Amino acid sequence: MKNEADHEPAATVGASSVKPLPTVIHSLTSLRYLAAAWVLFFHFKEFFPETALQQSNLTRYGFLGVDFFFVLSGFVLAHVYLPKIRARRFDYWSFLVRRIGRIYPLHIVTLVFTIGISLIGIALGWNYTLWNLGAWTELESGAIIRALFANLTLIHAWGATPDLLFNLPSWSISAEWFAYLLFPVFVLFFSPLLNRPVLLTALCIVALVGLEAANGVATGNSLLQATWNLGALRIVPTFALGIALYRLGETRSLGARGSPIALAGAVIALIAATLLAAPYVVIVLCLAGIVFLAADMERHGGLALLCQPFPVLLGEISYSVYLWHFPIGVVAFDIMLAGRGDVGSLGGIAMIFGVLAFITLISWISYKFVEVPARAAIIAASQGMVQQNRAAGNS
Template sequence: MTMSVDATNRLKPGQLLPELVSARGLAAVWIVLAHTYAKTIEGNATLPAAVEYTRIVVDFFFVLSGFVLAHMYDEAWREGRFSYFGFLARRLARLYPLHLATLLLVLLLVTAGRFMGVEPDNPHDWWTFLVTALLMHSTWATSDLAWNWPSWSVSAEWCAYLAIPLFLALADRVRGTVARIAAGLGGFVAIAAFSELALRQELVSLTFDGGALRIAPSFFAGILLRRLFDDEPIFTSMTPRAYAAAVAGVFAVCAGLVALGVGYDALWPPMVVLVAALASRGTWAEPGLLRGRLLAWLGELSYALYLIHAIALQVVFALAERLGLATSVGERAVLGVIAIAATIVGSHIAYVVVERPGRRVVANLLLRPRQGASAAQKSGAA
């Protein structure tokens, strides 16, 4: 089948990009499976390199986040219509309801565990709870991962949102394709070198101990990449063969790098290429593999999957261990399947009951008063 692609295609600001939505869901599933596998073999086998390198998937999310937010807000920024408060209100409405709900759920579970004489290993105290509630637990404010530990990346996202005027202003100063590519890659290299020299860690390894720094080059690269789509027709005139080659190439390069045992940071550039390829596919009118209903549903559920899965794993395995049912690899494999099922069911419930209505409630609380005041001012002026 020959697919025609219009070389004059352009991404329209705010246009739905279904491939990016589905890819977000698949990335969340990948993380769920990797963490489940790691928990299943815990104490019985060494973690395979392919699972250990899964941490780069979070950086894919970070690049994707910068790209999507530039896709939604860059036009308003350039035209002087960007509202910083409105942006933060909408992002808080997106992140906070489910973050708070899962944090409180973990608080309930930890409290119940302490009544039964079970004390968590990580620092679950009033300080780490407060820092986590304020979405600041990726800023060196805690001594370890605590509470719902995957949410460190939610904190990193929030820190990037707080700094978005700076990111957009810096992007304004980078003009031209070569300069943008150099700035994106150079920014990552510079911050990765700082992490190695000052923090003694690879940038892609940072979580509670600098996740807010880790997101910076990825978020910025995503913004620059979105601007490249406006200026370079080649990004939206990718042929089906080129698209397939780009996606396959990303996975082949990553597999090769993992096999060579290189540092985690070396897998970062392919994540940017993958976002570019998927976004390019979003300009096509033709249906595709990533536009199916199941994958679209996973994309919508991705945030819930990410925040719920660690809780499901901890509860399922902790209960089984107290009952003496997690002694063999076979038993732990069954528990892993149960945890995945619990994650899917729990995520769907959380999405329907908490995340989706929570967005509306928080957005209304934060934005409606300002919208009403703006309407009143216009009426008075008239």
């Protein structure tokens, strides 16, 4: 959903003889768009019931694209900030400002848009087949205030709301915020094992599998399907795994020949696991492997196609694609294309790609005129406050 690195330099461990990872790992940025598109297909397939598009595991498992983002966030944040922590140059306030500058402005814009379009729909008598954008208006006033407060403060994946409301996919942004707040805690907790990355990675995998199994026993549901209620917990093992995989990548590499073979194997394993309806945790582990292996391959000059400007740009705007796709998609399929008739699987795929293209265009505009300037303004304002405080302290 987000390019966590913000193009900041990252150092490597001087004691390691492994070729350093690139300062900016472009292939991981590009892969974000594919993950966002996978989530989009997961949602939009529901508009084409009783078709192969809806019934295929390739689309039914698309919600796990969110867990790809979670692993990737841990990996990239560790890439950027672990060297700063080692050098004792990590500024927690600056870190949080950059994170909030990255996720908050567009979250607010899409929240306001979703509320606004839902009110327009109520006024015009729109009929929805799947997701009623105005369902929140049927709640009691206290529940609406509670849900709105939770969304505004980014705690709506912490069990603070009665259900998914407003821009439904934004629950994952709340989960990301939870992980950002605890990032130094992750690093501190991992510190005894940071110099044993193989063991650390293995323990994170065990923790992910264990939490998934324990949640299944306790609730009868998969942790990897949690959203508003346990979304903040869902991100913990995957974000932690991303940090561990980065540390592994600092000290281990499969080399220029081994990494392409392993990456191809991970992609094949992901497709096979999806088609065979493997347990969700198996698919998430395949996704985590792709994160590690794509970074490893790029360090040796591979994945040149994903490092080209256009796919990288698509990755840059993937956060916008993710946040815009739900309200725009509901309006597109339920209102604008309501009389589509029975178009079948191929027709449904074509329509989804068409809506994806429109959302991508909107996302590029949003990225250029909302995300980038708002982030810059927040960072500049924060730096100004810090300078003022320093000046006041020295006076």
